[in-house]
Amino acid sequence: MSRVLLDYPHRGAGHCGSGALRDLLDWAGLGWDGPPDEGLVFGLGGGLGFAYLRVPGLVPPVYLVGRGGDLEVDLLARLGATVDLRRTDDPVLGWQWVRDELDAGRPVMVWADIAELPYLRVRLQMSRHDIVVIGYDDDEQVAYVVDNDREDVQRVPYDALARARSSRSFPEPTRHATFATAWPPQLPDLAAVAADAFAASAASMRTGGADLVDRSLLPAGSISGTGLAGVQALADDVATWADVLDEAPLESALRALPVFVEKAGTGGGLFRRLQVACCRDVASRTGSAASRAAGEAYDLCAQAWSALGAAAVSDRPLADRARNSAAAARSLPTLEQNAAEALQAAADELRHPR
Numbered sequence: 301m302s303r304v305l306l307d308y309p310h311r312g313a314g315h316c317g318s319g320a321l322r323d324l325l326d327w328a329g330l331g332w333d334g335p336p337d338e339g340l341v342f343g344l345g346g347g348l349g350f351a352y353l354r355v356p357g358l359v360p361p362v363y364l365v366g367r368g369g370d371l372e373v374d375l376l377a378r379l380g381a382t383v384d385l386r387r388t389d390d391p392v393l394g395w396q397w398v399r400d401e402l403d404a405g406r407p408v409m410v411w412a413d414i415a416e417l418p419y420l421r422v423r424l425q426m427s428r429h430d431i432v433v434i435g436y437d438d439d440e441q442v443a444y445v446v447d448n449d450r451e452d453v454q455r456v457p458y459d460a461l462a463r464a465r466s467s468r469s470f471p472e473p474t475r476h477a478t479f480a481t482a483w484p485p486q487l488p489d490l491a492a493v494a495a496d497a498f499a500a501s502a503a504s505m506r507t508g509g510a511d512l513v514d515r516s517l518l519p520a521g522s523i524s525g526t527g528l529a530g531v532q533a534l535a536d537d538v539a540t541w542a543d544v545l546d547e548a549p550l551e552s553a554l555r556a557l558p559v560f561v562e563k564a565g566t567g568g569g570l571f572r573r574l575q576v577a578c579c580r581d582v583a584s585r586t587g588s589a590a591s592r593a594a595g596e597a598y599d600l601c602a603q604a605w606s607a608l609g610a611a612a613v614s615d616r617p618l619a620d621r622a623r624n625s626a627a628a629a630r631s632l633p634t635l636e637q638n639a640a641e642a643l644q645a646a647a648d649e650l651r652h653p654r
């Protein structure tokens with residue numbers, strides 16, 4: 301075929317993976333009394349997490365993220381879908397995988413580097429951005445793409461899409477990653493799925509999950525941490541920034557905080573607002589009081605993360621913003637500990653309702 305364009309439901313979203321999977325579920329006609337919202341999709345992926353990194357010499361010198369790495373695959377597995385996550389360094393084979401799915405009438409999710417997607421017009425490189433390819437046109441040499449950050453279908457030149465899908469940027473090479481997915485005829489029981497997902501997120505926060513990078517490769521003076529220990533590492537480290545960072549890196553670090561908390565496709569509050577929406581949705585659908593309590597606990601976390609971001613870029617002098625950010629970060633370890641415990645309690649209640 302020289303041209304394919306699938307009929308596909310799409311809405312904007314706060315997070316690329318959750319938005320893409322929400323749309324794909326809608327396309328597949330799956331849900332619980334209708335297609336799930338973005339927050340429910342995020343929470344059922346069991347993808348809540350945390351990682352912090354400060355590396356001298358980087359610009360900005362800090363990085364933080366509030367989700368784990370395997371949300372997409374984990375969600376699909378929990379929902380009974382079969383997903384073949386294919387990777388290759390061969391651009392011809394990588395594009396053939398996409399074409400095969402489209403020719404079979406199936407939209408396909410892929411990874412792309414945001415810096416190589418012309419419609420986003422950003423400089424920041426991030427390789428694990430989820431987009432869905434819904435068509436192609438060989439005569440025009442364009443692929444039709446939907447993205448959580450844009451309401452309309454985007455026309456992306458083949459060469460630009462190939463660059464985005466062959467990126468070697470942070471956090472890992474895209475390698476033409478293609479999620480070839482076979483959907484089940486119906487979804488499993490929501491309470492069981494939520495229980496498994498909530499327990500996974502709580503465990504990720506307790507144990508820390510996988511490190512962002514090999515710590516042995518970090519230069520002297522680097523700080524890193526994951527899970528609840530990572531939240532404590534962040535809070536402790538922010539308290540030292542005014543003493544250990546020169547003016548330029550301190551300004552850069554402070555300005556980066558609200559970007560990572562609010563703007564970097566997090567759905568707000570470092571993904572915690574998406575988790576709140578999921579907990580409330582599960583509580584409403586199942587009657588789980590513990591799920592509602594977990595939502596309240598993560599709402600406090602979301603507010604605290606947003607307060608940290610706001611303190612970092614207020615109109616106060618630099619030294620005041622550093623002190624205020626340190627003060628705002630101080631409550632985060634306890635709030636995150638309480639929320640993780642509440643999420644585990646919700647998982648237990650969903651598994652063994654009273």
